[in-house]
Amino acid sequence: MTYQPPLRDLALALKAAGFERLSAAYPEADAATVAAVLEGAGAFAAEVVAPLNRPGDLAGATYANGVVTAAPGYADALRQFAQGGWNSLSAEPDHGGQGLPKALEIAVFEMFNAASLAFGLCPILTQGAIEAIAAHGTARQKALYLPRMVSGEWTGTMNLTEPQAGSDLAALTTRAEPDGEGGWRLTGQKIFITWGDHDAADNIVHLVLARTPNAPAGVKGISLFLAPKRLLDDNGEPGPANDLRPAGIEHKLGIHASPTCVMAFEGARAELVGVEGQGLAHMFTMMNAARLQVGTQGVAIAERAYQQALAFSHERKQSRSAWTGESPAPLWDLPDVRRTLMLIKAKTAAARGVCLATAVAADLARHGDVEAKLREELLTPIAKGWSTDVGVWAASEALQVHGGMGFVEETGAAQHYRDCRILPIYEGTNGIQAIDLIGRKLTLADGSAFAGLIGDMRQTAAALDGDLHLVGVRLGEAVTTMETAGAWLAERRGTPDALAGATAFLRLCGETVGGWMLARQAQLDARMTPLAALYAGQVLSGVPGQAAAVTQGAGPLEAFEG
Ligand SMILES: Cc1cc2nc3c(=O)[nH]c(=O)nc-3n(C[C@H](O)[C@H](O)[C@H](O)COP(=O)(O)OP(=O)(O)OC[C@H]3O[C@@H](n4cnc5c(N)ncnc54)[C@H](O)[C@@H]3O)c2cc1C
Structure with a gap:
């Protein structure tokens, strides 16, 4: 199945993540430019990269006699990518970059990664290296290396x-x-x-x-x-x-x-x-950039897997529709299948929002906004950890929608599942992200970064009314749970009790912050209201129950003999 760039969803998610706050620092990133960049990137992803995904999976990159050769078509596509200027979107003009916001680049890279995760990885690593050299290199190193790396040569x-x-x-x-x-x-x-x-x-x-x-x-x-x-x-x-x-x-x-x-x-x-x-600290410049990109890979695969499962659900007929009585009915007309599809779509939109909110904060931070820097740091492990977990979950659920045809390779659902399984592992495993979240980020600036996020989310929850009233109630409860669980962890920082609750807390934060972003999207576009409602009922409603997993402590682990 071909890939359809989700241009409308991306534009909406950018807006809901606060893209307009960047207008002073990035006056050239106006609505027309953003639309043109998204459209051009979407066309490149769909027409040039996506057709390589399946053959690339089958043939793979090869190694012979000390030489590595990219999978068929990949080298050519990467050169076209560089020539098209896609590698240089957010790099500084001093080094030949286009100086556009990182947030726009993250939106664009979702599409390249959805077209092929293996393809997207090459420029992700290059961009991380560019950021590290730009931040820590000498003037000579920058002059010698950055222009050719920024151009993608x-x-x-x-x-x-x-x-x-x-x-x-x-x-x-x-x-x-x-x-x-x-x-x-x-x-x-x-x-x-x-x-x-x-x-x-x-x-x-x-x-x-x-x-x-x-x-x-x-x-x-x-x-x-x-x-x-x-x-x-x-x-x-x-x-x-x-x-x-x-x-x-x-x-x-x-x-x-x-x-x-x-x-x-x-x-x-x-x-x-x-x-x-100072090597590790310097490398973190690169790793933080790459962590956000890997989170975006999770969103990308969720979107790609969703599109494929949605198309399949309209083609495959099976069982009687609970709504129309039609038999056999398309899978789409079976409430449980439709719920599955809709939940994938809702979580994808939520995770997309988390990644783009992180990118907007990074852009503001790049222009000296100290609070935004803290927000970027706080959100980065959530963007990486939760969005990649959503990606793996979504690929698995999308495969499930295919039934047995998901487990055989022809449909491509299996490839998405195989491809995305690396996402929670590289760029710091999700276990390491969870420890970063509770160890460093929760208490950042004496906890003011965390408190600021809680405050912003609470404000949105209180403002949700009409069709979104219940979403506001559920979001408010989730935010309070996140605040309480965070306080419990902060008091026990570094102890086995806190470390035992880290992964549960990362999930709780991801679901809550994702719910916040989805609610903001629904505030801007009524098309998202049913998705926000489903998410509130199926995901946010479960967040208060997760507090117990965070605060259970290490007692059972210490009693376990293996
Ligand atoms: C396809 C692929 C591409 C990669 N690309 C790169 C690359 O470009 N550059 C590069 O340098 N590396 C790369 N890596 C390496 C990757 O970053 C590591 O695999 C990853 O960081 C985990 O390290 P590890 O495999 O040694 O697992 P381990 O560190 O042995 O971890 C095993 C398990 O223990 C857990 N664990 C370990 N320590 C802790 C702790 N303190 N607290 C809690 N849990 C813990 C982990 O979460 C994990 O579940 C890549 C790996 C793969 C598979």
Whole structure:
């Protein structure tokens, strides 16, 4: 089934997430520009990228004789993507970017990812690398690398993970040694490096975490380095190969068209980025950008899976309709199937709202709004964690709508399910997001970031009336539950009791903040009112009951013998 860009839903979700607050900082992002960008990106996603998704799944990226080759059509599509200017939307004009809001870029990237998650990953990593170099690189590094990365001629990677160092990056052992000429040499092995090598760009800029000699143990000993695949000559053009290579690619459950590489650094020439010993903090610039993008991948797959299940529900006839008496009736006319579809649509809209609200906050923060910076930080683990859980849930429910045909590969429902299963794992597992939420974000600025979010949501809940009155009641109850559960966790910060409740709290927050965003969409467009009503009845009504899961404590875990 082809992909239909949800242009109307995206425009509405942007508005409900507060896009108009960006008008002062981004005067060029007016309604006409936003509509044109969404439309152009939607056409590229649907016409160029989406047709590659299924063949890319079947053929995958390949590795032979030390060379990684992108799946059929992907290299060409990535070059077209760069030529179309899609890589440079939100990058700074100083580096050749278009200086448009991140929020618009996130909306656009939902469509590229819905067309193919494996495709979207390549520019996601490049953009994260751009942000890290822009924030921490020297003037020379920015001048040499950023214009070609912003244009999309060169791609970027993020090299953190090692066999013994996954969630716990303090354990990484890749070494960086001074080369005696002001540069560094990197030695070690990285695993699971997304688009670590390929034939779709003239150069690849690797950002690598490594330890310098005599560095202290733990995260304080980690520094950030830049190592290009091909060293630059005096004119800044790609020259001889650096001493690094792909040692293989992984065979995975899904996203087969994304080459996930083992990278061997064999004395690779590298430059320090930022301050020695601050590598992990610098890398967080990249990881936070990527976390929001991965949350958006969750929304993307939910939308794609929904469209496919909706189409199938109109084609497949089975059983008697409870409404019309028709037999056999299309699945669409069976109340339980329609509820399933509608709940997917509602949660997708809610998660889309969470991601776009995070992006709007990031844009305001980029222009010096301190409160918005706190909001961005608070929402990022919720956007990543909850939206990816919604993506996996939605892909599973959409597969269920297909019955047995969902489990066989021909319909494509199975591919969405396989592809999206990585989303709760990479860019910090959702367990790690939950710990970040309760450990750092809940108490950010003495808890004022959390209190501000609670206050804004409460204001919306109180203003919901007419057809949305009951939505307001349910949202208000959920907000109070979130506030109370948050206070319980904050009092127990760092204890096993708090850590045991972290994942339940992330879910509770996602459902509540998502409900807030969906309610705002319904305030602006009556088309969303039935979705908000269903969400209030099926999701928000359950939030107060989740408080017990947050506050249960670690007692049962400690008593469990395995
Ligand atoms: C397809 C793919 C692409 C990837 N792309 C990249 C990339 O481009 N660059 C890169 O550097 N890495 C990449 N990764 C690696 C990815 O980020 C890691 O797999 C992920 O961070 C988890 O690390 P791990 O696999 O070692 O799991 P582990 O850290 O061993 O975790 C196993 C389980 O334990 C839980 N856990 C671990 N520590 C804690 C804790 N303190 N508290 C609670 N629970 C915990 C986790 O949540 C998880 O459920 C990729 C991985 C895959 C599969």
